[in-house]
Amino acid sequence: xxxxxxxxxxxxxxxxxxxxxxxxxxxxxxxxxxxxxxxxxxxxxxxxxxxxxxxxxxxxxxxxxxxxxxxxxxxxxxxxxxxxxxxxxxxxxxxxxxxxxxxxxxxxxxxxxxxxxxxxxxxxxxxxxxxxxxxxxxxxxxxxxxxxxxxxxxxxxxxxxxxxxxxxxxxxxxxxxxxxxxxxxxxxxxxxxxxxxxxxxxxxxxxxxxxxxxxxxxxxxxxxxxxxxxxxxxxxxxxxxxxxxxxxxxxxxxxxxxxxxxxxxxxxxxxxxxxxxxxxxxxxxxxxxxxxxxxxxxxxxxxxxxxxxxxxxxxxxxxxxxxxxxxxxxxxxxxxxxxxxxxxxxxxxxxxxxxxxxxxxxxxxxxxxxxxxxxxxxxxxxxxxxxxxxxxxxxxxxxxxxxxxxxxxxxxxxxxxxxxxxxxxxxxxxxxxxxxxxxxxxxxxxxxxxxxxxxxxxxxxxxxxxxxxxxxxxxxxxxxxxxxxxxxxxxxxxxxxxxxxxxxxxxxxxxxxxxxxxxxxxxxxxxxxxxxxxxxxxxxxxxxxxxxxxxxxxxxxxxxxxxxxxxxxxxxxxxxxxxxxxxxxxxxxxxxxxxxxxxxxxxxxxxxxxxxxxxxxxxxxxxxxxxxxxxxxxxxxxxxxxxxxxxxxxxxxxxxxxxxxxxxxxxxxxxxxxxxxxxxxxxxxxxxxxxxxxxxxxxxxxxxxxxxxxxxxxxxxxxxxxxxxxxxxxxxxxxxxxxxxxxxxxxxxxxxxxxxxxxxxxxxxxxxxxxxxxxxxxxxxxxxxx
Numbered sequence: 001x002x003x004x005x006x007x008x009x010x011x012x013x014x015x016x017x018x019x020x021x022x023x024x025x026x027x028x029x030x031x032x033x034x035x036x037x038x039x040x041x042x043x044x045x046x047x048x049x050x051x052x053x054x055x056x057x058x059x060x061x062x063x064x065x066x067x068x069x070x071x072x073x074x075x076x077x078x079x080x081x082x083x084x085x086x087x088x089x090x091x092x093x094x095x096x097x098x099x100x101x102x103x104x105x106x107x108x109x110x111x112x113x114x115x116x117x118x119x120x121x122x123x124x125x126x127x128x129x130x131x132x133x134x135x136x137x138x139x140x141x142x143x144x145x146x147x148x149x150x151x152x153x154x155x156x157x158x159x160x161x162x163x164x165x166x167x168x169x170x171x172x173x174x175x176x177x178x179x180x181x182x183x184x185x186x187x188x189x190x191x192x193x194x195x196x197x198x199x200x201x202x203x204x205x206x207x208x209x210x211x212x213x214x215x216x217x218x219x220x221x222x223x224x225x226x227x228x229x230x231x232x233x234x235x236x237x238x239x240x241x242x243x244x245x246x247x248x249x250x251x252x253x254x255x256x257x258x259x260x261x262x263x264x265x266x267x268x269x270x271x272x273x274x275x276x277x278x279x280x281x282x283x284x285x286x287x288x289x290x291x292x293x294x295x296x297x298x299x300x301x302x303x304x305x306x307x308x309x310x311x312x313x314x315x316x317x318x319x320x321x322x323x324x325x326x327x328x329x330x331x332x333x334x335x336x337x338x339x340x341x342x343x344x345x346x347x348x349x350x351x352x353x354x355x356x357x358x359x360x361x362x363x364x365x366x367x368x369x370x371x372x373x374x375x376x377x378x379x380x381x382x383x384x385x386x387x388x389x390x391x392x393x394x395x396x397x398x399x400x401x402x403x404x405x406x407x408x409x410x411x412x413x414x415x416x417x418x419x420x421x422x423x424x425x426x427x428x429x430x431x432x433x434x435x436x437x438x439x440x441x442x443x444x445x446x447x448x449x450x451x452x453x454x455x456x457x458x459x460x461x462x463x464x465x466x467x468x469x470x471x472x473x474x475x476x477x478x479x480x481x482x483x484x485x486x487x488x489x490x491x492x493x494x495x496x497x498x499x500x501x502x503x504x505x506x507x508x509x510x511x512x513x514x515x516x517x518x519x520x521x522x523x524x525x526x527x528x529x530x531x532x533x534x535x536x537x538x539x540x541x542x543x544x545x546x547x548x549x550x551x552x553x554x555x556x557x558x559x560x561x562x563x564x565x566x567x568x569x570x571x572x573x574x575x576x577x578x579x580x581x582x583x584x585x586x587x588x589x590x591x592x593x594x595x596x597x598x599x600x601x602x603x604x605x606x607x608x609x610x611x612x613x614x615x616x617x618x619x620x621x622x623x624x625x626x627x628x629x630x631x632x633x634x635x636x637x638x639x640x641x642x643x644x645x646x647x648x649x650x651x652x653x654x655x656x657x658x659x660x661x662x663x664x665x666x667x668x669x670x671x672x673x674x675x676x677x678x679x680x681x682x683x684x685x686x687x688x689x690x691x692x693x694x695x696x697x698x699x700x701x702x703x704x705x706x707x708x709x710x711x712x713x714x715x716x717x718x719x720x721x722x723x724x725x726x727x728x729x730x731x732x733x734x735x736x737x738x739x740x741x742x743x744x745x746x747x748x749x750x751x752x753x754x755x756x757x758x759x760x761x762x763x764x765x766x767x768x769x770x771x772x773x774x775x776x777x778x779x780x781x782x783x784x785x786x
């Protein structure tokens with residue numbers, strides 16, 4: 001193929017010698033969605049088709065507008081046969097607005113942005129078909145506004161609004177996708193492929209760098225504008241950034257802040273929809289191409305030198321840069337490798353300028369390797385005014401092709417953030433690692449000695465209902481679901497057909513054919529839906545995570561505390577009488593208070609409860625518990641303290657004690673697999689039975705001889721060769737020793753056995769440890785049962 005030549009700010013985009021490789025960049029289908037209790041607007045051109053995957057028993061309302069903003073439903077042709085559509089007022093949306101709470105305010109803001117008024121809501125189209133895939137075709141250019149709305153779900157109901165998966169099929173394939181603006185931009189800058197541009201940004205303004213076609217790298221430079229005006233060149237400095245942030249060994253990802261050579265912050269990263277970038281190589285340079293045999297090939301360094309010279313910035317042989325969307329890896333041996341970027345069309349990084357800056361961005365010209373998917377494309381930059389406010393978030397995806405899901409704040413966030421600045425991302429939510437003026441050890445001791453509470457909203461919740469709900473869960477979970485009484489809970493594993501664990505969680509029985517699955521991984525719901533459809537079970541599976549947030553109240557005084565503030569009706573057990581692994585439906589403060597569910601469950605090994613409520617009530621629930629807890633010296637608890645507690649209690653954690661290659665016995669929860677008493681088949685049963693019990697690695701405890709700590713992933717040795725691996729480790733305040741959970745070969749898993757934990761290369765340094773039975777703390781579990 002022809003190779004790219006220099007492109008600067010005044011030149012047109014250079015075309016490659018062949019358009020064949022551009023075929024891989026054509027976008028024929030956009031995978032989109034409409035989030036719960038929200039609205040979304042989709043622009044369709046003539047002959048575009050759109051497909052909605054609508055959850056079971058969930059009404060959906062929509063509006064069709066022409067290019068003049070007038071409602072014209074006839075522009076949208078129905079393709080799906082026997083689709084039932086009625087024209088009426090937007091009952092679902094109006095009922096949500098009538099709540100006058102946070103979700104109502106958010107919906108009202110969306111309507112204002114879409115220019116929807118009350119008159120529009122009187123003439124919507126409503127789909128009343130149950131569990132259908134509805135497909136439509138645009139007769140002309142139009143806007144389709146989908147209202148995935150409805151009232152909040154009460155804690156004792158199971159009718160949440162679930163997300164709608166949307167597929168938009170383009171009649172004329174797109175070459176790029178620009179996401180909706182985060183706000184009104186004050187600058188829009190297009191950087192043609194194989195070129196670079198400079199732009200000025202004021203302190204406090206926001207810089208959004210967008211990969212419009214996917215798999216395209218963009219090098220970024222920033223200089224202190226005030227220093228430049230005084231003849232001093234202070235630019236981004238990778239060494240300073242790594243040193244200050246403690247990232248001495250670079251890994252894929254992104255730093256939260258980038259520093260100049262004077263050790264002052266230049267930009268701060270606020271949002272990132274990719275999560276994989278390069279901060280340890282230079283921008284591509286003439287030497288890179290010459291060493292590869294491509295003499296005269298344009299480079300980002302050449303482009304930067306050209307555009308920066310007019311600002312008096314000296315040329316460089318290779319420009320150090322932040323290489324956004326560049327997918328490089330550092331291998332254990334220290335070599336750096338590279339592959340195609342993870343970025344998809346519309347992915348972006350959002351930064352905030354901490355000083356007045358001169359910035360430069362490139363659209364990398366590299367077409368000789370996978371770094372740009374072999375075909376360089378454009379980069380788009382948007383600048384937003386400093387008065388805007390955007391939340392910190394990072395991405396995760398349940399499927400590679402879907403839009404990124406960004407970090408959320410739980411209903412308790414305002415209370416948590418008022419007590420600590422130490423927030424970390426966990427499973428799509430911001431949570432506290434520890435609290436200011438407490439610290440992990442004090443929080444741990446409060447839970448062991450008094451009472452503590454922790455936000456566990458990141459747990460995912462799914463409502464499983466329908467005539468086949470029991471038999472479906474009996475097959476999908478290892479536990480014997482049929483034995484559960486209404487109001488009872490069981491802890492269970494969910495396995496693949498290989499026996500490996502996809503997740504663990506608790507199953508709540510709310511009725512004869514009504515269950516709530518609470519687990520760690522959001523993909524569990526996708527997995528359950530896929531299996532239900534594949535196996536033809538008559539069951540509805542809807543996510544209720546956005547409708548149910550929860551705080552755990554744990555410790556010896558947890559029962560006394562909650563008994564003071566939770567009222568339960570006569571047909572429900574009181575907090576004082578609530579049995580272990582049972583739940584009760586009640587209200588906060590009295591019979592007219594906030595609806596809540598309280599369960600006698602936890603993740604600490606202590607007597608404890610979890611309180612479940614709608615997020616709009618979360619602040620009131622937190623305040624009531626916090627106020628009532630003052631007499632018991634309650635403490636807030638972060639995830640660092642929780643990790644200490646759960647390791648002492650021998651409780652397992654995903655991607656540590658188990659993963660898809662680990663069955664429940666190897667993960668230390670063989671008690672969840674009743675191979676003898678559960679006669680029916682369940683997923684993974686045959687694979688687990690085929691494994692010899694004597695050959696299984698076992699999850700055991702280790703007590704280290706000295707104070708030096710083990711960490712997750714350390715290999716465990718008997719002599720020269722490894723016989724196990726550390727899955728989790730911590731310092732135990734109760735035992736006053738370093739402890740660890742370890743998956744160990746059965747020949748060495750007998751309590752009292754002496755093994756060694758390998759550090760450095762595993763051979764040069766060893767930490768002696770003794771094998772012990774689990775749990776380390778309260779081996780009879782008398783406290784949690786008390």
